[in-house]
Amino acid sequence: MTETTNDNELVRQFVNGSEAAFNKLALKYQQKIYWHARRMTGNHLDADEIVQEVLIVMYNKLKSFQFKSSLYTWVYKITSTRSINHLRRVKVKKFFSIDESNADVIKDVSDIVKNIEDKEILDRINKSLLKLPPKQREIFILRNFDELSYEEIAEITGKSVGGLKANYFHAVNKILELMSDE
Amino acid sequence: MNKNNLKITEKIIQYTEGRMNNSEKIEFEQELSDSEELRKQLEKYLTLSGEIKKIKNFITDETYFASILPRFRINQEKQRKLKLIPGLALGAALAAAVILFFTITTTEISEIQNGDSLTFSETEIDSLIKNYPDYTLFEAENEDTYSEYVEDIFIDELNISAQSLDSLVLYSSYSSYLDLFTEISDEEADLIYKQVINKELF
Numbered sequence: 024m025t026e027t028t029n030d031n032e033l034v035r036q037f038v039n040g041s042e043a044a045f046n047k048l049a050l051k052y053q054q055k056i057y058w059h060a061r062r063m064t065g066n067h068l069d070a071d072e073i074v075q076e077v078l079i080v081m082y083n084k085l086k087s088f089q090f091k092s093s094l095y096t097w098v099y100k101i102t103s104t105r106s107i108n109h110l111r112r113v114k115v116k117k118f119f120s121i122d123e124s125n126a127d128v129i130k131d132v133s134d135i136v137k138n139i140e141d142k143e144i145l146d147r148i149n150k151s152l153l154k155l156p157p158k159q160r161e162i163f164i165l166r167n168f169d170e171l172s173y174e175e176i177a178e179i180t181g182k183s184v185g186g187l188k189a190n191y192f193h194a195v196n197k198i199l200e201l202m203s204d205e
Numbered sequence: 206m207n208k209n210n211l212k213i214t215e216k217i218i219q220y221t222e223g224r225m226n227n228s229e230k231i232e233f234e235q236e237l238s239d240s241e242e243l244r245k246q247l248e249k250y251l252t253l254s255g256e257i258k259k260i261k262n263f264i265t266d267e268t269y270f271a272s273i274l275p276r277f278r279i280n281q282e283k284q285r286k287l288k289l290i291p292g293l294a295l296g297a298a299l300a301a302a303v304i305l306f307f308t309i310t311t312t313e314i315s316e317i318q319n320g321d322s323l324t325f326s327e328t329e330i331d332s333l334i335k336n337y338p339d340y341t342l343f344e345a346e347n348e349d350t351y352s353e354y355v356e357d358i359f360i361d362e363l364n365i366s367a368q369s370l371d372s373l374v375l376y377s378s379y380s381s382y383l384d385l386f387t388e389i390s391d392e393e394a395d396l397i398y399k400q401v402i403n404k405e406l407f
Contacts, residue, residue: 046274053273071269078277079284135266145260167257196214199249 030094038086045085049078052095055169056102062164063106063157065149067134069113073105080105092178099169100179107157151201159194166191213243217250 030051036044056077061070080101088097136142152160158180165176173184173191180187219225220233237243325333389397 049274049277054270057270057273074273075277075280078273079281082277082281135269136263137266138264141260141263144256145263148256148260167254168261192211192215192218195218195250195253196211198253199214199246200210202249202253 027093031090034085034088034090034094038088045082048081048085048094052081052098053078055095056098059099059102059164059169060106060109062149062152062168063103063160064109064113065153069109073102073109076105077102096171096175096178099165099171103161103165103179107161110157151198154201155194155197159190159197162187162191163194163198210246213246214250217243217247220247221250221254 030048033044033048037048053074057070057074060073060077061067064070064073077098081098084101088094134142136145152163155163161180162176165171165179166173171179173187176182176187177184182190216233216236220230225233237247
């Protein structure tokens, strides 16, 4: 049984009332959702919030899933949209907030990456990623971390493959420039 | 942004992703051996790719991932309860409205029964009076009936026996109670009533 067939079967079971089938789907995708959100937002707490939001959306919308695309591109689409919306909200909050330094300190305490060396690398990459515009960041993450093809990314973002490639080259170039500046 | 750098980056990505055909690949490798800048850029790109690979294989706190689904289920239950609250509130409001409706309706019925807020036509009044058991009292024109009526009042309200009543001046002075009703004002009647009340009769 292929991965897509397996996913579709679980979706059907869930639509027919099996909560266990939803649990299996959630367990399968929760790490992918978390890490995508984590890289998009740059911190654990925001990523955690997005994971919960995505699971709620999955639970509520799976019943209307059309099986036209694969489930994992559908899940990435939700995660990506939620992450970008979250970034917009944060931007608006920061605009109106006087003290924003405290929030960042609190966010780091509950991080799930415990190894100091790993954390340093993660922070360095995150720092560069956060300097990219959200759309470029999204493509960079989907391509490099989630290892999706340009065609899959096009399906998720709704952009043409040519446009995506151009955006991706810009993103990589920007990160290489930032690495040179360090 | 340097356009040349962007072009170099594009070539590096295509080369490392294996998207170049043979002739493009040979040409790029030739450029690599000729250009220090291209070599540096490729090196940076490979460093970045290496770091990305490293962070993909991080050891993370698995207890966090184990907690995601249970927390989702708890949140879901909370959401379900939150959805129930407006439903319960609506139910309570409806129940209150129903109770209020019945209270008002019952009050109106009792008011109707008391006759406080009724208006009747003349024929309705006649009909009601005729059907009233003591309507003869209102139609009575002879003084005996009034005398009996007043006597009853004396006996009931003043707690005076019929024999004691005979000795009262008030009772003997007026042969017709109809005259009594027309000749004295309400204030005078009240005054007399009070005097009778205060009088030591037995």
